[in-house]
Amino acid sequence: MVMELSNANPVVYEKKERRIRQAPENTDENAAEPIDQLEIFDHIRDIKDPEHPYSLEDLNVVTEESVEINDELSHVKVTFTPTVEHCSMATVIGLCLRVKLMRSLPPRYKVDIRVAPGSHATEAAVNKQLSDKERVAAALENPNLLDIVEECLSPTFG
Amino acid sequence: MDNGGAAELRETHCLKGHADRAWSLAWNPSPGAGAGPVLASCGGDKTVRIWKRAPDGTWHCSDVLEDTHNRTVRSCAWSPDGKLLATSSFDATTAIWEYSGGDFECVATLEGHENEVKSASWSQSGSLLATCSRDKAVWIWEMHPGNEYECVAVLQGHTQDVKMVQWHPVLDVLVSVSYDNSIRVWADDGDDEWHCVQTLTEAGNCGHSSTVWSISFNQNGDRMVTCSDDCTLKIWDTSIDLSQPKTGEGHESWRHLSTLTGYHDRTIFSAHWSSEDVIASGAGDDAICLFVEEKSSMVEGPSYRLILKKEKAHDMDVNCVRWCPQDPRMLASASDDGTVKLWELGGSVLD
Numbered sequence: 325m326v327m328e329l330s331n332a333n334p335v336v337y338e339k340k341e342r343r344i345r346q347a348p349e350n351t352d353e354n355a356a357e358p359i360d361q362l363e364i365f366d367h368i369r370d371i372k373d374p375e376h377p378y379s380l381e382d383l384n385v386v387t388e389e390s391v392e393i394n395d396e397l398s399h400v401k402v403t404f405t406p407t408v409e410h411c412s413m414a415t416v417i418g419l420c421l422r423v424k425l426m427r428s429l430p431p432r433y434k435v436d437i438r439v440a441p442g443s444h445a446t447e448a449a450v451n452k453q454l455s456d457k458e459r460v461a462a463a464l465e466n467p468n469l470l471d472i473v474e475e476c477l478s479p480t481f482g
Numbered sequence: 483m484d485n486g487g488a489a490e491l492r493e494t495h496c497l498k499g500h501a502d503r504a505w506s507l508a509w510n511p512s513p514g515a516g517a518g519p520v521l522a523s524c525g526g527d528k529t530v531r532i533w534k535r536a537p538d539g540t541w542h543c544s545d546v547l548e549d550t551h552n553r554t555v556r557s558c559a560w561s562p563d564g565k566l567l568a569t570s571s572f573d574a575t576t577a578i579w580e581y582s583g584g585d586f587e588c589v590a591t592l593e594g595h596e597n598e599v600k601s602a603s604w605s606q607s608g609s610l611l612a613t614c615s616r617d618k619a620v621w622i623w624e625m626h627p628g629n630e631y632e633c634v635a636v637l638q639g640h641t642q643d644v645k646m647v648q649w650h651p652v653l654d655v656l657v658s659v660s661y662d663n664s665i666r667v668w669a670d671d672g673d674d675e676w677h678c679v680q681t682l683t684e685a686g687n688c689g690h691s692s693t694v695w696s697i698s699f700n701q702n703g704d705r706m707v708t709c710s711d712d713c714t715l716k717i718w719d720t721s722i723d724l725s726q727p728k729t730g731e732g733h734e735s736w737r738h739l740s741t742l743t744g745y746h747d748r749t750i751f752s753a754h755w756s757s758e759d760v761i762a763s764g765a766g767d768d769a770i771c772l773f774v775e776e777k778s779s780m781v782e783g784p785s786y787r788l789i790l791k792k793e794k795a796h797d798m799d800v801n802c803v804r805w806c807p808q809d810p811r812m813l814a815s816a817s818d819d820g821t822v823k824l825w826e827l828g829g830s831v832l833d
Contacts, residue, residue: 431818431819433800456693457818465553
């Protein structure tokens, strides 16, 4: 199947140097270790773009700054920036982000995935679809779509 | 145990069995003479579970309905006589189950929707069944002897995914709610032609500003509550009989009465009106809220007040809340955490 790429020549950005997360000073092994911005970013930075052999970090779709977290309220918000305004892959990328965080974070977390304001022609529609968990659940029961998501997520394991 | 104290909601049972999120619940309205309450639950594990109370007060799963739907079972609904259960699935079908010979048997499968079926509802007489789907359509089916179902109307009007359908408790008037933020009311014109007789929107009727997830009528049907992704509940005056043809100038219609806002801070997935006029809501903030009408403030029109908010009712989103018809103080809730919980409402719910 030949598909027209929605962004044929994406700009590839330089990767940020990977920081090693500092082990907490706390010696109590049973204390809950709060999840921080960098940890969330580490979960999603290596997700592969659906059409290019680059990671979402390579394409500046996600940065560390695109992650907001309130650990106390168990709330995570990821704001991603599609490579072009008419990117037809925006919902697929959002779905990959949601699935990855769903699988990586404890179930108490509420995750919101949004496109950056002004970055997409159908921003409101994409955001509404990504926040509708019923439609997300139905999408993930679609074997073709699930294959695409799994393929994009595969570099993030291991 | 109405001791005049503040209302309280006490968890009495936590029913485990679903292997995925529990989406929806339905109490059997007519479980049979001498039988205790019967609850059906369904979910992402593609099964329906039937829960019954034993004489000693414990609850157990008596039946698991499986191997019929091959995708998520999104919702379930009992016929008014309690003999049939309709289950709606992401597999684009609605199955009809009959309890006979001590077992649930799938006696019909309704096909026609292009994709996921989100909800089904039986009319008060039990002769009509409505279904709705992500394909934007609402279908009305007529039941004939021998478990034959005939589609008598395909209702087009919603511009997006239809989330839920609910028949009026007394009249053959159907309500549907949608991802297009609107509420539509449908009735037949006396010649078995079904039409949209009213559309409630944000711009025209103080309606919702995002997806409307659920709807519930009070017992006699003169009011209804809707809830939404906009984090509000809205109360509507539905006392006008929209099943009658309009006569004369300036016809009356259903109208907005009250908006309950600021009680949930994430999507409200479910609202349900008890026979004692307590409205329960369940939301993505894991909480259950209870509301009653403020009887003392009639001067400025009806208003509703929060009598209780149960934070952390579940470990994850609350997808469905349903009051038991045989016991108006018993509430059931279903959650993404896979459990179904039973609650007892105690204390006073009055002013």
